[in-house]
Amino acid sequence: MALLQMAELLPEKMDRRSWLWRRKSSEKSPGETESSIGSMSSHSERFSDDQVNLNQNSQTLEVMLKTDQRENEHNHGAKTLSEKLSEALLSINAKEELVKQHAKVAEEAVSGWEKAESEVLALRKQVEALTARNSTLEDRVIHLDGALKECLRQLRQTREEKDQIALQVLEKKNSESESTLTSIDTELHYKLEMAEKENSDLKLELSSMAEELEIRLIEKELSIEAAEQASKLHLESVRKVAKFEAECRRLSSALQKANDHKSSLNTRSRTRRTPSMVKNNEIRKTRRDSHVEIDLMDDFLEMERLVAELRENELKVSRNRLKETEWKLAECENELKVSRSQLEESEIKLAEREYELKASRSRVEEAESKLAECENELKVSISRLEEAECNSAERENELKATTSRLEEAERKLIECESELRASRSRLEEASHKLAEHENELQGSKIRLEEAECKLAEREYKLMVSRNRLEEAEHKLAEHENELERSRNRLEEAESMLAERENELQGSRTQLEEARYKLVECENELNTSRNQLEVAESKLVETESRLEMAEAGLETTYAKREESKSRYSLLEAELEISLQKVKSLESNVRKADAKCRELEGEVSRLQHEAQSTKSVNTAEEFRFLRLKHDTGLAMAGSKFAECQKTIASLSRQLKTMATLDDFLIDTNDS
The missing domain is CATH 1.10.287 (Helix Hairpins)
Structure with missing residues (x-):
């Protein structure tokens, strides 16, 4: 009977202890489940092994109870049953200790789950921030797309206008050169005929x-x-x-x-x-x-x-x-x-x-x-x-x-x-249900592993984006090399301009006003070059700031607006230089008119020289004509050099605009 009472008390104690464990877990589960997922996933396997041992022990107890009943029925083995009961009590105490340990493990699992939930919340906030940033980036990309299309359209228009101007100037120069060549040919033929006539008369x-x-x-x-x-x-x-x-x-x-x-x-x-x-x-x-x-x-x-x-x-x-x-x-x-x-x-x-x-x-x-x-x-x-x-x-x-x-x-x-x-x-x-909880913990562990895999994928994506940023930096370095090459070309053009200026020192006195105006234009070009160098230094500063573009996209947008204003200023300077070139063309036309007047005077002097047959006037006419031709040639070469420098400035402005857009696109990406 004592054995039966103990056998009846055992499941009650087990039910009570399991209820206590369930109550503790249920009390901790609503507030601590979110923080104990990680630790539970770490101890779930050990807990499952202990549960299997508990199930096995319960089965052994049932077998022992059956044997005790049989022994009570048959009145055999009372001593063995008492020993087995004492052993069962000892095992129950051990199981209670194991249950306490499992409760501690469950608490640790709940705290780990809560930590995992806090990490998930932080990740979610990061994802929300990334989505907001992506939305702002998309808006910025759309805005930049429109601005880039507008800039490209303006660049195409300016390029077409400059191409038309260059073609018109080239056609004008070709027509002028052809007309001058034809006039020179006719003059030479006329002079040859006159010289032949004079030779025949002299003979x-x-x-x-x-x-x-x-x-x-x-x-x-x-x-x-x-x-x-x-x-x-x-x-x-x-x-x-x-x-x-x-x-x-x-x-x-x-x-x-x-x-x-x-x-x-x-x-x-x-x-x-x-x-x-x-x-x-x-x-x-x-x-x-x-x-x-x-x-x-x-x-x-x-x-x-x-x-x-x-x-x-x-x-x-x-x-x-x-x-x-x-x-x-x-x-x-x-x-x-x-x-x-x-x-x-x-x-x-x-x-x-x-x-x-x-x-x-x-x-x-x-x-x-x-x-x-x-x-x-x-x-x-x-x-x-x-x-x-x-x-x-x-x-x-x-x-x-x-x-x-x-x-x-x-x-x-x-x-x-x-x-x-x-x-x-x-x-x-x-x-x-403890068993279902363990299964759920295993599933949550798998899901956490999936989340870790996703985090690893995110890290891999971040690495890919960093590699792309490095590639963009490499491309920026290439563009900087191209800028250095363009600077070298500018220096070569400046040396060529200095050589042309040294050659212009021997030009005739009647074209001194045009030369002074050309010198003024060159000074303005030097100022524009200095402004370009300042713009390049500012571009370097913007590049250094672009490395910190992830910290603030608003500053990059302001810098882009500044670059737009600089681009507009440079375009205004280009328009001013074009107006100055037009004024130079008008001055050259005035010089051509003066030269034509001088040619009329020279022809009149030639007629007088033919009437008086004076050698000195003919020599002076020849000297003046040579001087005039050399002056016109030097002025034309100087004008062509000015056009080349203006074209190179426009090309550099285009490259700077494309570089600004490219840098802003890379920062947005």
Whole structure:
């Protein structure tokens, strides 16, 4: 009977202790189930093993009770039953201790479950924050999409306008170069024809002058022969005059002798009159004859003197003619020298015109090469814009993929929440049934493992996003390298501009105003370059800030607005530079008009030079024309360099705008 009472008391004690354990678990379950899920999952296996042992012990007790009943019926083995009962009591005490341990384990499991629920709540808050952030990012992406499309549209419009302006300028330059080439060709042909005509005229003049020289030489020879004959006649006349003078002297001496003889006869006549009278008559006759002869001699001498004077006059005339012929020969020689110098100058002018033709052709070739380079640069910029559009499309696809993944994560989190609610309901049911509770704990452990897997997937996704951020940083570094290359190109363009400025120092004085205006434009370009450098430094600052973009998206949006304002400022500066280029074009046109006026003056001077045949005016005209052509060429080259710098600035602005959009897209992603 005692055994039966103990057997009846055992299930009551077991029921009471199990009820106490259930009450404790039910009291702790509504507030502590959420925090004890993790620890219960860790101790669920051990608890299940203890439960199996309890079931086995209960079965053994039942077997023992049956045996005791049989022994009571048969009154055998009382001592063995008492021993077994004592052992059963000991085992019951041990089981009670095990139950207490299991209660502690259950409490720990409940606290772990509560911790897991708090972690799930934190994860849920993070997911909500991520969803809010994703929504803001989606709004920002939509806004940035619209802004990017607007920027691309504006860039396309500006590119088309600049292409049209460049094509118009190139067509204008080509037409101007063709017109200048045609005018130069016509002028050169006209000048060649004029030079050929002058050469033919000079050749005719030379032939006529040679004939005149031959005639004059013949005349000179004849005059020399006549002079020689006259000199011979003069010598003969001189000889004759000498002979006549000798005869005159002889006759005068004879007259003196006759006079002396007469005086002597007079003295004798006094003594002798008659014979002396006869002699006097004879002497008178002889005197008469001598006077007649003397008169004849005087006449003859006068005739000889007149002839000699005539011959001397003829000699003087011949000498004057010789001097005139010599002077004319000197003039002819001077004219020949002048004609030869004119021929040499015409040949030099022809060589200069040929050199100018070659230079103009080389300029045309350079202009064509520059056109080809501009077209290549336009193609490169178009390809870069296409690449930027492709990159933006890829970023949009990545953003869409991330949004889809976030939606999947939210859906999975909602499923987790529903599963957690189901697990809570199951835990409440498990508070009534220990076995069901253990099964539910195992299921919750599996779900927690799934949540851990999901967390691992989230971490993997975070790693993937970080890798994408690293790739974006690498692309940013590549873009920075491209910016450095563009800076190097800008420095090369600046060195080219400095070389052009050094070449412009030797330009002509009439284009100094245009040169000063070009220098002002270059200074403004330098200021724009400085502003570009400031913008680049600000871009570097924005890049450093973009690394901290996850901390604040509002600051990046403000920076984007600042970059837009800077872009608008740079566009305004570009418009100002374009207006200055237009003013430079007007100045160049004014210079062309002045040059045309100078050409008119030069043509007028040329006509005057042709009328006066002065060599100095022709040389001055040639010098002025060369100076004018070189000045125009230098001004055209300077204008082309300015256009190149403006095009490079516009390209850099485009790249900066695309980089800003790309950086903002990467921050959003």
